[in-house]
Amino acid sequence: GGHEIRALDAMAGRLSFQAALERVAEIGPDLIVSLVGQASLANDLGFFARLKAGFPRARLIVSGDAGFDDTEKLLRENRSIDAVLLDYVSRRWLPYMEKAYDKAADIAFLDGGRYRARRSAPAREYSIGLPRHGLFPYRKYRMPFARALPYAGVATDFGCPFKCGFCLTGRLPYKLRPVAEVVGELEYLKKLGIRYFSFGDQTFGADRQRTENLLSAMIGKGLDLPWACFARADLLDEPAVKLMRRAGCDLAMIGVESGDQGLLDRYGKGLTIGRIREAFALCRRLGIRTVATFILGLPGEIRETAERTVRLALELDPDFASFNAAVAKPLTPLAAEARLRGWLRPGPADQSGSSNLATGNAGPEAVEAWVKKAARRFYLRPGYLMRRLMSMSSFTELGINLAEAAALLRGGTRP
Template sequence: GYRMRDLDNVEMELNYLKSLGIEDIWFKDVVFGVNKRHYYGLLELLKKPEHKFRWATLSRVDVVTDDILVKMAEAGCHTIQFGVESSDPDILESIEKGISPERVKEVFNLCRKLGIRTLAHFIIGLPGETMETAKRTIDFALDIDPDFASFNVASPRVGTPLRDEAIEKGYISDELTELDNSITFPTMDLGTLSKEDVWRLRSEAVRRFYLRPSYLYRRLTGVRSFRELTNSIFEGTNLVVNSLNPKPDPAEMVEV
């Protein structure tokens, strides 16, 4: 279940982290801001001079308000990850995402103005996906222009409604149990898109997003340390190599 920690307990840990010389924190909370009263209290803690940290977290565009984003920036937040998934309203409704493309744009624009970096997660190959909806989602990723984007392949994990739907509609076999490799290779044949189509679309998304001259310039000029520069070069090289692979290597597919 979901349990929020007592703020006094959080403050004790913040003091301990500061004593260790820690300067950057990752709040592993998939819905940061869902209980505004609690999180406003946490943000006030983080604004204290003795608790000055740089920090990052995850949230949802239907959870964060403009006000809480402002307070997060004031309290030292430098990066937020958001699950955007798709720009197609029908696909978003089918997975009960509860967000709209319009609100996504508003949140990402405000984060940019506040100096908060964003990472947007997208999923290609959800039920109902077509070549047209996938390409519109890629265009949408370029439009909202996050600092980082993660393009994943829909993975029907065991015990999820997506897996039940995939079996019912014949996208996968009910006897097939595959490891969750949603970044590595597709597992569903949708009828509207083959596995190979989904893989090619993901590769196209990575190339179009990360190999833009404007993006490369922004990343290089925005580097804050030598370590960040070396990480960017390493990650960029891997992205290019992986995106140029036209389809997943069958030898890498594992069935259990």
């Protein structure tokens, strides 16, 4: 027999711990799958303990970046967690649900006290069928840069073929979702009433031929939906950007990271600042809005290099900028270096402003101050504010931007 699936998005519903537990009680699950995040780990573990106490017979499986940081230790120290997904797009873990442990892969768990974790052989493609967006409160979802609502996210690949030293995604196995499956999901979203979507791939367009096939199929289907994506500057040449624009691309979020070439080289970005400038100029000329994302506080960062980054942000003059504190993420060379040199500080870390690094050049407090100052220097320019107001195309977009502006003035660091 099959399994009845229910979804609970406690964040979108703004539910307290108690309210979420009450909703779980109404469902009465046999199996619970939950996200776990490095930035929210202490809260997540506290909730899982209460969840397990209330539903001791339900097995709890978690998935997320915190699950990659010493998975065995996480399981042994938090007995409320029964298993950790090592690859959330794999179906090889499903035998675990039936307790066929010898057949299960891509999942870690304790079996009578023995740690078991087996990864399946790398695959070029993966399939997740048609994601059931309708199970979730999709009309509540927002994206700071979206021009229309409702909004949805879509994945076309998993992992990333690039190996930036600060990024976890490049340490995951890179594999692609079939083009026909992605297009089928987009057609479903349009029928559902979605008016804007983003591709969640960390590097959209990494496989050139497959990306051309996908975009051509989207054009052929006449989807006519605006969308956003994460992109690398060196993948954005004129033919690629023109095809993206024809397929409906409205916005490209481009990882710049730093205005200092030495820091880009040290952490394996594989890009020159000159190439970054060309990509932003090309997107502007062809009518694609841009977001520039930056990292402040990487080891080796000093006041002068941070200032170079802010000056580059002002020079590029993207439609939006996102300034983030450097965070040592599981499996990355940055995390390995930080452990070796004693730079890791205890406690939660959140790229939007809270670093978990304390290097000899800059402590977390200095980095957090740089992040806040950079965001204000970028967004509180009179010319920028006027341009943003003039570019609004709907009351929906105006509302989204006003909410983000309020968050920035309250002390936030990015829209």
